[in-house]
Amino acid sequence: MLEVQDLWAGYDDVAVVRGVSLRVADGEAIAVLGPNGAGKTTLFRSLVGLVRPQKGSVRFEGRPLHGLRPHEVVRQGVAYVAAERELFPQLTVLENLELGAYARPEGARQRLEMVFDLFPRLAERKGQRAGTLSGGEQQMLAIARALMAQPKLLLLDEPSTGLAPRLVAELYRRLETLRRQGVTILLAEQQVGAALGLCSRVYVLKDGGVAFEGEAADLRGSAQLRVAYLGGT
Amino acid sequence: MSVPWTRQAAPVVAVAAVLAAVPLGVGDSPYQMRIATLMLVLACYAVAFNLLFGHTNQLFLCVGALASLGGYLSVILVRDLKLASLAAVGLATVAAAATGGFLSYVSVRRGFGVLFVGIVTLAVSLIVHNLLLGLRDLTNGETGIVTRGLGMGLGDHPLKAYYVLLAVMVASLAAYRWLFGSRHGAALHALSEDEVSAELSGIDVTRYKVACAAGASALVGLVGALYADLNGFISPSVYAVGHVDIPVLVALLLGGMRTLLGPVVGAALFSLVDELVRPFGQLTVLAYGVLLVALFLLFRQGVVPVVQSALGRRVPALRAPSSRTAAKEEVAGGTEAGR
Numbered sequence: 323m324l325e326v327q328d329l330w331a332g333y334d335d336v337a338v339v340r341g342v343s344l345r346v347a348d349g350e351a352i353a354v355l356g357p358n359g360a361g362k363t364t365l366f367r368s369l370v371g372l373v374r375p376q377k378g379s380v381r382f383e384g385r386p387l388h389g390l391r392p393h394e395v396v397r398q399g400v401a402y403v404a405a406e407r408e409l410f411p412q413l414t415v416l417e418n419l420e421l422g423a424y425a426r427p428e429g430a431r432q433r434l435e436m437v438f439d440l441f442p443r444l445a446e447r448k449g450q451r452a453g454t455l456s457g458g459e460q461q462m463l464a465i466a467r468a469l470m471a472q473p474k475l476l477l478l479d480e481p482s483t484g485l486a487p488r489l490v491a492e493l494y495r496r497l498e499t500l501r502r503q504g505v506t507i508l509l510a511e512q513q514v515g516a517a518l519g520l521c522s523r524v525y526v527l528k529d530g531g532v533a534f535e536g537e538a539a540d541l542r543g544s545a546q547l548r549v550a551y552l553g554g555t
Numbered sequence: 556m557s558v559p560w561t562r563q564a565a566p567v568v569a570v571a572a573v574l575a576a577v578p579l580g581v582g583d584s585p586y587q588m589r590i591a592t593l594m595l596v597l598a599c600y601a602v603a604f605n606l607l608f609g610h611t612n613q614l615f616l617c618v619g620a621l622a623s624l625g626g627y628l629s630v631i632l633v634r635d636l637k638l639a640s641l642a643a644v645g646l647a648t649v650a651a652a653a654t655g656g657f658l659s660y661v662s663v664r665r666g667f668g669v670l671f672v673g674i675v676t677l678a679v680s681l682i683v684h685n686l687l688l689g690l691r692d693l694t695n696g697e698t699g700i701v702t703r704g705l706g707m708g709l710g711d712h713p714l715k716a717y718y719v720l721l722a723v724m725v726a727s728l729a730a731y732r733w734l735f736g737s738r739h740g741a742a743l744h745a746l747s748e749d750e751v752s753a754e755l756s757g758i759d760v761t762r763y764k765v766a767c768a769a770g771a772s773a774l775v776g777l778v779g780a781l782y783a784d785l786n787g788f789i790s791p792s793v794y795a796v797g798h799v800d801i802p803v804l805v806a807l808l809l810g811g812m813r814t815l816l817g818p819v820v821g822a823a824l825f826s827l828v829d830e831l832v833r834p835f836g837q838l839t840v841l842a843y844g845v846l847l848v849a850l851f852l853l854f855r856q857g858v859v860p861v862v863q864s865a866l867g868r869r870v871p872a873l874r875a876p877s878s879r880t881a882a883k884e885e886v887a888g889g890t891e892a893g894r
Contacts, residue, residue: 370755372751372754372755391754391759391761392751392754392755393754393755393756393757393758393759393760396755396756396757397757401755402755404751404755408749408751408752408755409749409752410744410745410748410749410752411748411749412748413744413745413748417741417744420741421741421742421745421753421756421758422756424741424742424745424756424757424758425756425757425758426757427738467756471756471757
């Protein structure tokens with residue numbers, strides 16, 4: 323579904339992502355792990371066109387994604403939830419969700435029911451301004467808004483940032499539901515435990531390159547590997 | 556979205572009706588008619604600037620320069636190429652639209668921030684001002700051009716001038732109203748809140764910003780050309796930043812950004828203040844400043860939003876969900892989440 327080959331990306335002349343190659347198959351949930359500064363966010367931003375790749379290629383369902391602007395990437399079926407939870411703080415929950423369906427207005431009503439089923443809390447708060455939601459609710463809204471675009475591939479950048487452990491567990495239960503519904507997920511995360519529970523395969527980034535690539539089970543089973551690549555988390 | 560068009564059009568029709576009646580009161584006085592017409596000119600500029608700055612975060616400090624492009628081009632096309640005045644005004648409008656669209660496109664694609672756009676467009680204003688002074692053969696430099704006989708004769712018919720400007724202003728308000736009643740309105744709200752989020756929602760931010768800049772610049776160019784005609788004379792200084800951009804900025808902030816009627820109310824108030832302080836002679840600038848400071852203190856959000864919320868308080872049905880109720884809900888949500 324998604325094929326990234328030798329991707330280089332960064333800011334000005336500095337490359338933050340250095341030759342990353344990865345592959346995501348239809349229906350998979352894949353984790354990109356690594357410490358702060360490893361290049362996870364820049365990798366994601368370059369996949370969705372917020373950062374222009376310097377070199378390499380990104381193909382989604384066989385079509386090139388590199389060089390497209392973010393709104394065009396969304397229309398290809400790739401939705402991105404940034405770590406900063408880019409929302410419209412002055413608009414209500416419902417308005418945020420409606421804007422999420424901007425690229426795909428057809429069938430928006432059914433999808434709205436679907437996201438309200440998945441996140442009942444948002445249904446209760448649909449008339450409230452997004453900026454006044456709690457951190458956990460904002461994260462739910464950011465994901466729900468991305469789902470309103472009916473993505474085939476959902477990119478999540480550190481969804482657990484700033485959430486209490488109980489909320490992280492709740493969030494990952496919802497992501498598990500989504501995965502079972504057939505949404506393909508590519509996830510960047512520092513909370514290794516939660517990510518390993520959801521994902522089948524893992525890429526570990528270090529200094530902008532892929533340092534480890536393999537089954538999540540391998541990392542789960544081996545404390546040694548976890549220490550080597552993730553600093554003992 | 557499903558508001559009936561009659562209700563959507565109501566405020567526009569009301570403003571049109573009120574302003575159409577103005578000449579009944581002051582029609583006998585050429586001086587007051589001129590003030591009223593200039594108020595409409597300012598209101599049109601402010602409607603355009605509202606779309607630029609209020610809705611798409613584009614601080615175009617070159618409203619005067621775009622207006623001068625419309626004014627000078629329309630006059631020169633008639634004078635030197637013997638074009639029909641209507642065709643000249645049309646071409647001048649298109650030229651202003653293209654210039655504004657181009658400025659916007661460059662700014663968006665280069666990722667200029669709001670203030671940087673302000674600085675760049677201010678520089679454009681100064682360049683245009685110097686060009687108008689320097690291209691003496693075409694523009695007569697500082698002496699300016701007497702436009703009588705080079706337009707549609709608006710200068711000789713104050714009543715006609717007033718109604719032509721009123722028609723342009725009402726049309727621009729109607730277009731604004733239509734825009735924000737449509738699907739595009741949601742997209743514009745989104746991008747004025749957060750451009751990255753809008754882009755990630757699938758909204759082509761570049762296209763919207765450039766289209767708005769081109770549309771607003773067309774309005775400015777058109778009104779600049781009409782102004783050249785009705786004023787009977789143009790020179791670089793009548794379109795200077797201090798004469799156009801500053802009043803437009805003040806009028807919009809005073810009336811209320813991102814509202815339909817803010818630009819009109821702001822322009823009316825500005826024109827009124829301008830007249831009230833005239834008798835103070837040398838102290839005009841001081842009196843002007845004091846009045847404006849007082850108005851801004853009273854109406855921090857602009858007059859229109861303040862009046863709207865005051866009316867809403869009296870008529871609860873009109874009230875929008877206020878930030879206070881939202882804050883209360885947040886507290887409730889916070890305690891729940893903390894449990």
